[in-house]
Amino acid sequence: MAAPTAAPDRPAPAGPLEPAPILKRIRWGGTKLGTLLGKELGEGNDWAESWEIADHGDDQTVVTAGRYAGWPLGRLVKERPRELFGRHATKPDGSPRTQFPLLIKFLDAADTLSVQVHPNDAQAVRYDPQENGKTEAWVIVDAEPGASLYAGLKPGTDAEALRSASEAGTVADLLHKFEVRAGDCVFIPAGTVHAIGAGVVLAEIQQSSDLTFRLYDWGYLDPQGNPREIHLDDSIACTDFDRGPVDPVSPRPLPGPSERSERLVEGEYFVIDRHQAREAFPLPGDDRFRVVMTLVGSATLTGGPEPIALRPGKTVLVPAECEPLTVEPGPEGVTVLDSYLPD
Numbered sequence: 001m002a003a004p005t006a007a008p009d010r011p012a013p014a015g016p017l018e019p020a021p022i023l024k025r026i027r028w029g030g031t032k033l034g035t036l037l038g039k040e041l042g043e044g045n046d047w048a049e050s051w052e053i054a055d056h057g058d059d060q061t062v063v064t065a066g067r068y069a070g071w072p073l074g075r076l077v078k079e080r081p082r083e084l085f086g087r088h089a090t091k092p093d094g095s096p097r098t099q100f101p102l103l104i105k106f107l108d109a110a111d112t113l114s115v116q117v118h119p120n121d122a123q124a125v126r127y128d129p130q131e132n133g134k135t136e137a138w139v140i141v142d143a144e145p146g147a148s149l150y151a152g153l154k155p156g157t158d159a160e161a162l163r164s165a166s167e168a169g170t171v172a173d174l175l176h177k178f179e180v181r182a183g184d185c186v187f188i189p190a191g192t193v194h195a196i197g198a199g200v201v202l203a204e205i206q207q208s209s210d211l212t213f214r215l216y217d218w219g220y221l222d223p224q225g226n227p228r229e230i231h232l233d234d235s236i237a238c239t240d241f242d243r244g245p246v247d248p249v250s251p252r253p254l255p256g257p258s259e260r261s262e263r264l265v266e267g268e269y270f271v272i273d274r275h276q277a278r279e280a281f282p283l284p285g286d287d288r289f290r291v292v293m294t295l296v297g298s299a300t301l302t303g304g305p306e307p308i309a310l311r312p313g314k315t316v317l318v319p320a321e322c323e324p325l326t327v328e329p330g331p332e333g334v335t336v337l338d339s340y341l342p343d
């Protein structure tokens, strides 16, 4: 009798993926992506964004090690959908996935970003049939004393008030503003007017989309002395005026898997859990991909072909088909975010 053999088209899982980040220089950036999050920065002090997991047009994070070394994320989506996505290999409407659904970044706002708003899915396709809406969430990694975020409009603000404030340069007066501290999480559904204030470093989990409409730019002039374009009509068309002030979420305690596990966000587009641990804990494995971002401390991710060192700024993409993994914290403990698609 022949011994059972593995099906040739179903090799053993490749294990967790370590994509190389894509670093972006923008005028509001700084140097904390290097000093706090271990990114290799070049010259300059305007390092604004580190795209950790990206499949958006030409912005493709590339796997650095293992069987898929050299593969851009978009190739994995098209050629390994079952291994990568598991239960989510097809979209809710039954069509195959053509793009990785989440865009994962770290941001360093040394200066305040423009006041902006993103469209929802239905609005986005009117601007670009290939684009998605953008619902996003922020988890604060570091905040200077007094550093603030702006999220949502003050109660009673309507389109006319927003339009005249934009023209008068007083939009900030209509925005809900609050100070933040490391660990705060803010959920920004599409249509929520928002801005990130100076002195904030954060992790950003969002729908894969690059549609942003600028409502107000604080009077900023580019190096040639010109103001940047303001998309007033598009901003107002995409703003959800029923959405009032937005404050940080209240984390919901989870029974596990770590000593302190919490659900930060549970939305239509993604779920974000946070695990803070000193003892080893199993990473949940339930036939879906997970994005693991390390925020504080250190750990070793074991169970894959090679152990992976986790330290602040390290992001790992765990495919749906993966051996059971364990997070083994270093002596100072570890804090990780675990982001994934809802059922």
Ligand SMILES: [Zn+2]
Residues within 6 Å of the ligand: 116, 118, 136, 194
């Ligand atoms: Zn945004």
